[in-house]
Amino acid sequence: MEESIAELRETFKSGRTRSVAWRKNQLKGLLDLITENEESIFKALHQDLGKDPVESYRDEIGVIQKSASYSLSCLDTWVAPKKGELPLLFFPAKAEVLPEPLGVVLIFSSWNFPITLALDPLIGAISAGNTVLLKPSELAPACSSFFIETIPLYLDKEAIKVVCGGADVGERLLELKWDKIFFTGSPRVGRLVMTAAARYLTPVTLELGGKCPAILDTLSSPSKAKVAAKRIVGGKWGSCTGQACIAIDYLLVEEKFASTLIELLKKTIKRFYGENIKDLKCISRIVNKHQFKRLHNLLKDPHVAASIVYGGSVDEKKLVIEPTILLDPPLDSELMTEEIFGPLLPIITLKNIEESIELINSKPNPLVIYAFTEDETFKKRILSETSSGTVTFNDSLVQFVCDTLPFGGVGQSGIGRYHGKYSFDTFSHEKSVLHRGFYPELEQRYPPWSDFKLLFIKLAYRFNYFRLILLLMGLTKS
Numbered sequence: 366m367e368e369s370i371a372e373l374r375e376t377f378k379s380g381r382t383r384s385v386a387w388r389k390n391q392l393k394g395l396l397d398l399i400t401e402n403e404e405s406i407f408k409a410l411h412q413d414l415g416k417d418p419v420e421s422y423r424d425e426i427g428v429i430q431k432s433a434s435y436s437l438s439c440l441d442t443w444v445a446p447k448k449g450e451l452p453l454l455f456f457p458a459k460a461e462v463l464p465e466p467l468g469v470v471l472i473f474s475s476w477n478f479p480i481t482l483a484l485d486p487l488i489g490a491i492s493a494g495n496t497v498l499l500k501p502s503e504l505a506p507a508c509s510s511f512f513i514e515t516i517p518l519y520l521d522k523e524a525i526k527v528v529c530g531g532a533d534v535g536e537r538l539l540e541l542k543w544d545k546i547f548f549t550g551s552p553r554v555g556r557l558v559m560t561a562a563a564r565y566l567t568p569v570t571l572e573l574g575g576k577c578p579a580i581l582d583t584l585s586s587p588s589k590a591k592v593a594a595k596r597i598v599g600g601k602w603g604s605c606t607g608q609a610c611i612a613i614d615y616l617l618v619e620e621k622f623a624s625t626l627i628e629l630l631k632k633t634i635k636r637f638y639g640e641n642i643k644d645l646k647c648i649s650r651i652v653n654k655h656q657f658k659r660l661h662n663l664l665k666d667p668h669v670a671a672s673i674v675y676g677g678s679v680d681e682k683k684l685v686i687e688p689t690i691l692l693d694p695p696l697d698s699e700l701m702t703e704e705i706f707g708p709l710l711p712i713i714t715l716k717n718i719e720e721s722i723e724l725i726n727s728k729p730n731p732l733v734i735y736a737f738t739e740d741e742t743f744k745k746r747i748l749s750e751t752s753s754g755t756v757t758f759n760d761s762l763v764q765f766v767c768d769t770l771p772f773g774g775v776g777q778s779g780i781g782r783y784h785g786k787y788s789f790d791t792f793s794h795e796k797s798v799l800h801r802g803f804y805p806e807l808e809q810r811y812p813p814w815s816d817f818k819l820l821f822i823k824l825a826y827r828f829n830y831f832r833l834i835l836l837l838m839g840l841t842k843s
Contacts, residue, residue, distance in 0.1 A: 366534075369526050370541060373469045373496040376524045383466060383494045385444055391491045391520055392437045395484065398519040399429050402511070406480060409507035413479060414605060415650035415684075424604055425480040428766055432485055435768045435785060436492045443492065443789045449797065454825055458801045464793040466494035467568070468544030473535065473558070474501050475549040476652055477608045479508035482549045482572075487525070489788025495545070496524040500538060502550075503531045504652055543567050545792060549610075552777055559780075570781030570791055573774055574610030575731045576704050579761065580721045580747070581618045581626060582738035593737040593759070594629035598637060600735060600761025602688050606649040607708045608656075611733050611765055614705050617721040620714040627690060627712065631675050634688045642678040642687040651684040651707065660686055660707040669694045672711075719743065722750050730754070730776035735761050754778050 381387055399406070406426055410416040416424075449460030470490045474483035483501050490497045499516070501509040509529045516527050528534060539546075539561035548558045549572040562569045579597055584590050601613045618626055639645045651657040661679055664670055669691065670677070676689035691711045694700050700711055715721060718738075725734065734753045738744060748756060754774040757764045764770060765784075773782030783791045809821040817836075824833045835841040 366528060366537060367541070369528070370469065370498060372523055373498060373526060376521075377466070377468055377496045382496055382524055385440060387521070388440060388444075388491055388494055389437060391525070392433050392440075392488065394519040394521075395488065395491070396430060396433050396437075398515055399426055399433075399484075402515055405511060405515075406508075409505075409511045410480065412507040413476070413505040414608075414652060415648075416605070417647050417649075420604070420647070420649070421480075424478060428481045429484045429488070431766070432488050432768060432784070432788075436488050436789070439786065440492055443786060444494075446798070449799075451799075452828055453830060454828065455799075455801070458799065460800070461798045463796045463798055464493070464789070465796050467792055467794055468495060470495045470497045470545045470547065470792060471538060471543045472497060472499045473546070473548040473550060474499065476502035476504035477605045477610075479505035483508075483512065486547045486549075486570075486783060486788065489783055490545075490547070490792045491525070492789045493792035495792050497526070498538070499525070499527045500535060501527065501529060503529065546570075547783075547791070548572065555779075570773070570783065571779050572610070572772075572781075572783075573732070573777065573779040574704055574706070575729055575774070575778040576614040576701075577611060577731045577733045577735065578721070578725050579613040579616045579735040580718065580737065581616060581622070582718050582736070582740055582743060583619070583622070584737065585739055589739075590625070591629060594626070594633050596737075596759075596761045598630060598633040598688075601710050602634070602638065602648060602708055604762060606651070606686075606688075607710075608649070608652060608706050609762075611762055612706075613710065613735060613761060614731075615701065615711040615713060617713050617715060617718070617724065619718050620716065623692065623712060623714045627674055627692065630690060630710075634675070638688060642680055642685060645685060645687065648685075648688070648708075651686060654681075654684065656707070657681060657684050657686070660705075660709065663698075663700045663705070663709060664689070666698055666700070669698050669700050676708075719746065722746060725751050730774065730778050732774045732778040733757060733764070752776065754782075 403426060407418045407421050410421040444464060446461040446463045449462055451458055451460050472486050479501060483499055487497060487499060501512055512527045513529055542565045545568055546558060546562050547570045548555055552573045555571045555573050559569055581593060584593060601607055638648045664677060672691040672694040674690050674692045676687040678687040686708050689709045693714055694711050730752045732754045734751060734756045736747055737759050744758060752775055755764050765772060768785035771782035771787040772784045773779050781791055809818045821836060832841060
């Protein structure tokens with residue numbers, strides 16, 4: 366492992382990754398890797414998570430193709446120095462902001478979107494001109510094996526490497542010095558990453574998660590309510606059966622609309638995924654027995670079990686849990702205090718939908734707040750009175766695939782952001798450059814000090830050029 370990292374560092378020192386041509390070639394290689402191995406990726410994702418090919422393309426392959434293509438099309442603009450604005454006081458001078466790569470980057474990816482969450486940060490790191498060590502999750506072994514086999518064939522193997530293994534490998538990697546660590550995973554492990562990074566003052570990006578709420582306000586027509594129900598079902602169960610940091614964790618609605626909403630959700634679930642656990646289709650499975658038992662145990666709480674209004678069946682052999690709706694489970698239950706990360710949807714009823722703001726604020730900052738509302742005043746309250754990584758109105762999940770928006774958390778839901786230009790920035794240092802000549806020279810900068818020089822400096826900091834001229838001409842008192 367140490368030899369691989371030493372090679373990455375030597376490659377970076379050689380300067381070849383700074384070349385725009387090299388960066389473009391790697392992005393093109395990444396596109397070829399995805400395009401030429403589509404069926405292998407489908408197979409690996411089905412083996413690890415039971416994902417349907419359409420879901421795999423929508424959430425994984427298509428995301429990476431789009432992201433890499435976007436970065437390729439924008440790279441020349443991103444790497445170009447940006448002109449810096451200077452006050453007249455600096456004349457003659459010019460300034461620029463020059464993006465430069467950070468160096469050797471460590472990327473930890475997660476198991477729930479094992480292709481996207483590995484390659485999307487990699488796109489940013491490559492675009493910025495870094496060398497990279499990728500550590501995919503051991504909980505998605507088929508996808509990890511796919512990376513080990515294919516990445517050396519398509520990308521510069523002296524600049525981009527993959528290492529697989531469990532927690533012991535991750536711990537060893539964190540003992541080493543890096544120029545940037547990018548981590549996607551749980552807050553618990555995120556704390557360990559941040560603690561290890563502090564030893565070398567290594568900058569980190571932590572993509573974590575949390576309990577992402579959805580608010581359903583009164584809508585003006587039944588047709589809009591049906592659209593909202595579809596987007597809620599898709600936002601809860603549509604991506605990796607709720608095993609997603611951006612999945613809807615719980616739903617807030619006024620008491621008087623709860624029964625109508627539940628019926629709409631039931632109909633939509635049956636239409637999308639089937640009538641019962643034996644006939645489920647188009648839905649992923651739970652990643653492993655440990656996660657299955659964790660989720661099943663949430664349902665075993667008697668007070669939680671009593672709140673189930675739909676679903677609740679499980680198949681331990683197939684690692685499948687039926688889409689489950691719970692109405693007003695106890696707010697102090699583990700279901701409502703910890704991130705669910707699975708196919709269980711609690712619905713919490715309120716007297717007035719604006720009470721949702723207080724409830725959301727009683728919990729740590731979520732990665733996303735979803736709100737289905739046509740009330741512009743309520744929208745403004747959500748934006749001004751809550752804190753979250755993202756707010757999405759009247760839809761779910763789609764913000765993740767928008768390259769022109771930053772994706773990241775705040776507080777316990779994460780540190781930093783990426784996607785598109787924001788990925789490039791995350792893996793870059795913006796170096797400020799100032800060019801000056803030797804003349805004219807302002808002696809007022811230097812001792813010995815006087816009242817005249819003090820006034821000169823005061824006027825200079827205020828950019829009061831008119832009084833400066835008068836002062837230099839002796840037409841104003843010091």
